[in-house]
Amino acid sequence: MTAPAWPFIPVPFGTPVVRSEGIYLYTKDGRRIIDAAGGAVITSVGHGRVEVAEATAKAMTDMTYACPPFPTPQRDALVDRLVERWLPKNLKRVWLASGGSEAVDGAMRLARHYQYLSGRHAKTKILYRDISYHGATLATLGISGHPGRRTGLEDMWVDQPAVPAPYPLRYAGDEPDMGKAYADAIEEVILAEGPDTVCALVAEAMTGSSGGAIVPPEGYWARVQEICKRHNVVLIIDEVMTGFGRTGTKFACDWAGITPDIMISGKSLACGYAPIVGVFASDEIVAPLNKGNTALMFYTYGGAVGPCAAALSVLDIMEREKLVERVAMMEGVMERALAPLRQHAHVAEVRGRGMLWGIEIVKDRATLEPFPMSANLTMGIINKGLSDGVYFYPAGTGQVRDVIVLGPPYITTEAEIEEIVAVLKTSIDFAVAKAMAH
Ligand SMILES: Cc1ncc(COP(=O)(O)O)c(C=O)c1O
Structure with a gap:
């Protein structure tokens, strides 16, 4: 057959x-x-939802395409809405891709640009958790603790240092404060690798499909943030699956008490009507790029007219209802x-x-x-x-x-x-x- x-x-x-x-x-x-x-x-x-299809059709009738460096009304409207009503307060900068893997790849590049242009040239490693999925591109497979998806391609992705992911069912531990214990395990890896070599940590606020909806223990994120700050490690939070309402707040960062340096989010943003995922960053992370005249290279379809219009229409519905x-x-x-x-x-x-x-x-x-x-x-x-x-x-x-x-x-x-x-x-x-x- x-x-x-x-x-x-x-x-x-x-x-x-x-x-x-x-x-x-x-x-x-x-x-x-x-x-x-x-x-x-x-x-x-x-x-x-007919209104999403209609809003997208209208936008695409008004305008087909402009290269991402051009402002367009559809992208401007979406970016304003995100910054004004949705994103964590410290994230004021928006960069758009068409999917989660592409966006995480962009976030990895952004963290590296930030460290390099700040003069910390040796800070190149991106830590990831040993149960995780951040995408299927060769860069994102290197930071995905997902043997099922990366086996057989070992010579193609760059392996980065892994840290233990919280998995209370199978490792409840005997420490009185497991949140702290899991976080301290990250610091041990940073110290072993050499803090001057660690650029960023990438993690989901709550593990989505790789672990199957694992909620981190109390105190975990407060301690992880302390550790990242101490060692000047960029905290990249992947909310591709959890963002835009899925876990009961706009972002899982909200209930987890996380102030990310970079956050990626998107699935629920356009609800599958169009491909769009955002990389959201603080001014501090983006500032060195401006000084260094370094662009975070865009993707041709990043922030295209139709997906921006679809996303804005989905946000309208989420707010109204x-x-x-x-x-x-x-x-x-x-x-x-x-x-x-x-x-x-x-x-x-x-x-x-x-x-x-x-x-x-x-x-x-x-x-x-x-x-x-x-x-x-x-x-x-x-x-x-x-x-x-x-x-x-x-x-x-x-x-x-x-x-x-x-x-x-x-x-x-x-x-x-x-x-x-x-x-x-x-x-x-x-x-x-x-x-x-x-
Ligand atoms: C947390 C997380 N990051 C990244 C991705 C990759 O997104 P995409 O499949 O759109 O490339 C996924 C996909 O499920 C995901 O759940």
Whole structure:
């Protein structure tokens, strides 16, 4: 049999999706699937919002394209809105890309330019956490603790020093203050590498799909920030998945008490209607570039007309319908609906925040032994969910498994959450029974 031309992955999801509306995907063979994954945890305001399509069409009719150094009304309007109403107060500078990997790559370059142009030429290393995903470009794979995605390409990416990621389920430790212990482990790496050689630390405020919605322990971020300041390490916070409301505040930085030097965010910004992700930085980080007359080289599509208009329209909806507040309210709804799964014989942990939740499934709850890779449990759950009308997000890194992530649209109702969780339970039972017989 000839393989299909698209995609280059071994697990295409069968039936084509031909339409989407609200929280639903509609397939060519007439089925309706709840998008409990929000696509790839991107769908914030929901599918099929005609006003977003109309705003984008109008902008693209008025104007096709101008090279990124030109101001355009669409980009100016979006940048003003972001700075005035959305971004953490210290982040006043905006640079736009078309996707998360591209944006993280830009943030890495920005941190390096900042250190170099400030005269700290040896500060070149970018620390990353050992459970993480920051993108699929060769630069971002080098800072991704994701063996499943970078294995086989080792000679192509530049490995950077890794620090331990908080993972309280598997490493609760015996220190009284685990937040401090995890943070101090970062300082140990900085000292071992030599503080004069460390440019930046990149991390998600709350680990998204690589770990499966892992919330850091109390006190962790306060201490990490202290350490970064002490050693003049740029703090790059990746909110590609968590930003623009997903965890119940505008950014996870808000509840985590983080003042990032650079923040990247975007999935929920344009909700999948158009490709746009931002790199947001403080004046202090950008200032040396101006002095050195060094541009952070743009991408041709960075801040293009259509994506800027789509993003602004999505922000209009989020503000008008108070969707960030709604996500905060839905946190309790999701927690209550998922709570019974905590008693499940094969569920090791249910964790999350806002409308980003992870359910970790193990072979043995007492020892936390996972199912073998060959059992392919995660995909067993996903496929059963799909056949029962719900799409869940497969999380983990290969080494970290098996984790199902829920990231439904912000407009999902309580009854729909209950329906999602009922199908999740059936899907786990089905796939676990199959894996036990494996
Ligand atoms: C935290 C994080 N950073 C970066 C990326 C890469 O984004 P993209 O797939 O748009 O390149 C992702 C994608 O899921 C992500 O979750």
